[in-house]
Amino acid sequence: MPEIILTNVTKRFGKFVAVDKLNLNIHSNEFITLLGPSGCGKTTTLRMIAGLETPTEGRIMIDEDVVFDADEGINVPPNKRDVGFLFQNYALWPHMTVKQNIAFGLENLKWPKKDIDERVDELTLMLKIREFLDRYPSELSGGQQQRVAIARTLAPKPRVLFMDEPLSNLDAKLRTDMRSELKRLHKTTDSTFVYVTHDQLEAMTLSTRICIMELGKLMQYAPPLEMYQSPANLFVADFMGNPSMNFIEGKAEKTDKGVCLLSGGVAFAFTPSSVLDAMPEQAVIGIRPEHVLISDEGGCPAKVYSSLPSGLETTIRLSLGEIMLTSVVFGGMDFELDSDVSFNFVPNQAILFDKGSGNALARGSLQLSK
């Protein structure tokens, strides 16, 4: 099973740098997601590995074969890399039936007719599109077209499967259904999946590891939960999680216990649980909404700015002087606007960031200074 290694892969379009010295290592049978906002370079990266785009610099290896090397002048065409590619717009051939679409690639590989028919049967059965074999793509719904596209991609049994935002054209409910289908597909086909999306929830729920990118650079590469709990920098911390993390920004001062942050007229005390090497000038403390606990007794006072109950959870915005904090309460509770509440921070769930570099410096506990 293949291992994909990217070494210093760069892609420039004129002066614009789309992907900047990317180093990535994908193990066999992983489900890797390339995640990030539009323009971060994730699709470009995907296409470069597949061979649809040529990097400007760097080296790409698939399963110990060098498929691209800028210095050596090696560039293996996509059809020789033994990969499958699922396009965002499906790219089904409109003048061919579903059966022809799926079989076309296999015919080209000179598979005997019997084998082709078998494979088509197998796939269409698995993806539940058997009854559409003689229909044309324009006669199918979005979800059905999606599955035909998957069937076509899987037909030649590629060792790696690339998917470029395949679910973005589907409606919300169908999207959720398809997610579970894809996750099961990953297990049954026993291949490596490389998946591109801008939806962090999708990345979280599907991947074994997430590679999060911004402006062409790798921000963090880690399993989903690790990325959620220990974001490497401000960007990752902000991007992951919904509702997003609370950020408290201000000038930092060293105290004997740790760090004191003054922000919006409120003083916060941060006690690191590991050694803090460097002392940032401007610091940002982050804490997730679910770690801002609303309690009846003790705690710090705040006013309820807004309350959005969704049934499963309620998102509350608290105002504390000039500071706004978001909190999430599970269960069907509702709060009155402008009512007074008190809250606490869950210990050891705050993270200290350096505002300048954005890097996470230490994990620790957050309290309000009296």
Next chain:
Amino acid sequence: MRKLIALMLTLILTLSAISTLATDKALVEEAQKLTHEELVEKAKAEEGTFIVYGNTSRITTALEQFCALYDITGEGNNLKDAEIYTKLEIEIDSNAKGADMVMIQDGASLEFLIENGYLINYLPPSVAANVDAADQNPLVHQFINKVFIYNNQGDDVPAIKNVWELTEEKMKGRVLFKNPESEQVNMNFLVMLTNEEWAARLAEAYEAHFGKPIELGEYKNAGYMWIAQFLSNCVFGSSDTTLAEEISQPTAAGKIGLFVLSKLRSSSVLTENLTVGEYDAQKNAYTIQPFSGFMYPMYALVSSGATRPYTAMLFIDYLMNVDGFQPWGKSVGAYSANSALVPLEGDLGIDIWKNTLVSEDPAYILAAYEDVSTFVTKYVK
């Protein structure tokens, strides 16, 4: 660098062209000695399609008859004189298959082609005795005349007796002439009017008509003056055939044109409405002072690029005699250089025409062309 290469290429091509020319000229000279039968034999033995370029539409008819007679495959092409000159040069230069024989007017341009060996002269022994020495080299096949012809309908018939009448105010817009810029022989005619002889005769005619000596003012001579005033009154047509048709219409009463006489043969020309020049039956001559129009020869020559030179020569021989001349001879306005052929009934002989028409003098035309044509351009604009 490229220029150098192209220059060299052109040089090489020209040289190679000249080298192949030499053989043909000698060949034609030798052929002068052959008897008619020998010529026919050699012609028939040649291969490929016999190609002819002619300035006249009737060349195709003549060629058809010729081919039927000798069982030869031929192709006749009717082209404008300027086109023939351009094509010929290019074909011979690039050694492409082109004309074997050429029938063409405009003696001034012809000079150059003969000088540089593109065209070779052949005088058929059968007619050598009957062709004027002056018309033998280059060989004249026929003469064509363009004369003053006017519409005889209506009240104001322009039956002119003196060419200076055409320069008067009242003739403005009533004179039809093919644009000299698109018809070389017309331009040649105008050039000829500026030579010493014609300028003098025009000056005389001026005095005869206006009763006082000519005052040239800015003009170089009487020829220039007449040209300027004549052209100012002219309306230019696109072709002699159309001119003939149009001027013969009843609606064209009061108009006069200078165009090819033989166009009268066309069925769409209403000849009953037309009168030619001013004909004096007693003197048996046309009496418009100092000329009734002009004439020019049509030459017949062998192309130096000919792949069927003997056929070409045979064809020239054919054309110079009765049968070959028939497509032209049956209508008015065509005069063979072969004096053994009588002119058409009702038409005058070439010797009479020669007295009252302006003829081409290639040497003078070449010398004066630049000046006169620039002058003419101003009045044709």
Next chain:
Amino acid sequence: METIQRNQVKRLGRMTHTFLSKPANLILVVFLVLLTFLTLYPLLVLIFETFTVHSGREARAVGLPRGSYTDYHFKRLLFTLDDGGAMGVTYSNSWIQFYGPLLNTLSVAFTSSAVAILFGGTVAWFITRSNLKYKKFISGVFVFPYIMPSWTLALFWQSFFKNEFIGTGTSNGILASVFGIFMPEWFVYGYFPISIVLGLHYAPFAYILIGGILRNMDANLEEAATVLKTSRMRLLRRITLPIIKPAALSTFLLVFASSISAYSVPVFLGSPVRYYMLSTKMKSLMDTYPGQAYIIAAVMIMFGIVILGINQKVTGSRKSYTTVTGKSSQVSLVDLRKWNRPVAVFLVILMLLIAVLPLITFAAESVIIKAGNYSLSNMTLDFWIGTNLTYLDQGDSTGILLSGKVWKALFYSLALAATCAVVAGTCGMLVGYAVAKKRGTRMANAVNSLAFFPYLMPSLAFGAIYLAMSVRVSWLNGFVLLALIGSVKYLPFASRSGLNAMLQLSGEIEEAGQIVGIPWWKRMTRIIFPIQKSSLLSGYLLPLVSCMRELSLFVLLVPTSNTLLTTMLMQYSEKGWAQFGSAINLLIIIVVLLINYLVNKLTGASIDKGIGG
């Protein structure tokens, strides 16, 4: 040291191999070389000729032997402004031969472009965005003026409006003899009719290009304004017009370039009153002073280059508008209400006049014996099917439908047109594919510009250059020469439609095939071509139709005037053999219309799609 060099070479080798193994790159390289040779080399030859002495009169005038270098032509044509004497500078040689015609050419070009856009654009708006009646008829017939040879309208205009008070003033056209209406000279000959006729001939361009944009315009744009209670006029001015501006500008430039090089229309409608344009002057100078004629050709080409440059800047890099998987947008039509009938009827009558009346006129002209007389007694079918017509003493001895000459010319013309269509169409498709795939790169831009360049070269000048080239290259003559120049000349259209077709196709369609290893030629034939069939075939149709009715491109290169139908026609017209001429003219038009109809019905290809609608 050695190994480093060897590695470098190996690397270069591998890179080149990878580069060329992508078909798009290979195509671009091949066409870059080919097009450079076929368009730039002739240009060099042209410039060379402007400094060379040619034979005959020119050699005498210059005083140097043939082939020598001289700047005489430039001096004479461009800088001789002082020999007008008392009559002034407008009588100087340079003014008469160059600057005067230049001025005329520019004024005609501007006016005809304006006419084309106004007329074509207005009708396009009516057809695409209103509920006009008789749409099918109007839009079907609208392309006719473009399919018919350009001189058709000119000849029609002349024979319809001429009368005894203007021009040679000896015969009356249909309007004068049948209705007794005598139009003034400025209406029938010169600047006015030339501009109108050219404008009408190229109006279909505007119709197709502007109509294309209007058709795809999202109705929501206009609806949003309507909801904000914008008046109809304001809507037109502030929303619709700005959107079509790029197409309008493109049309303007194209028509401008075409008008500059138009030849047959000025010959028929300008020369009778001595209204000369650069093209007519070039032709007449070609016969006597070729050096100066070549300079005019060079000037016209320069115009073309400038216009091409402006066009590139304006349209910029084309953005892909993928429509293969697109949804059709809602189109809401403007209700014309009480204006509907009058406008529709007006347009129908206008179209009949422009498209159908000329055909009737030619039919009439081809059966009358004596000119100007349109009574039945004066009519005969001899010119069509008569035999033994030697009494006429004109071009042929049989009616055209029985004439071997005419059939030979017809087949030759069809064979030539078909060859050009296949060559140009295929090359156009390949170029379109490669440029679409590699759009934005320098090489793609270069090939794209080069492929469009031949269109801007005036046909007459192009012919002249290829003639000069044919002397230097021995195998370049006859059919090969004609087919080559025809293919190169119409490559722009084919590559335009090829490019448009490819741009509409999302790249993923091909990539999906690439990933599973479908070889390039199979991708072209089994995937790309079938999907975009009608658009791509239009790239074949345009050269086919254009070649059939092309004159000025071939006129200098045909072995004889009888080779092609169009050259035959020109010869007959010049000789004044009106009936044969009109008959052949009608024959050409019918053949062309027939081909257009057949191809349209069989493949769905159409001129619209070819030009880029």
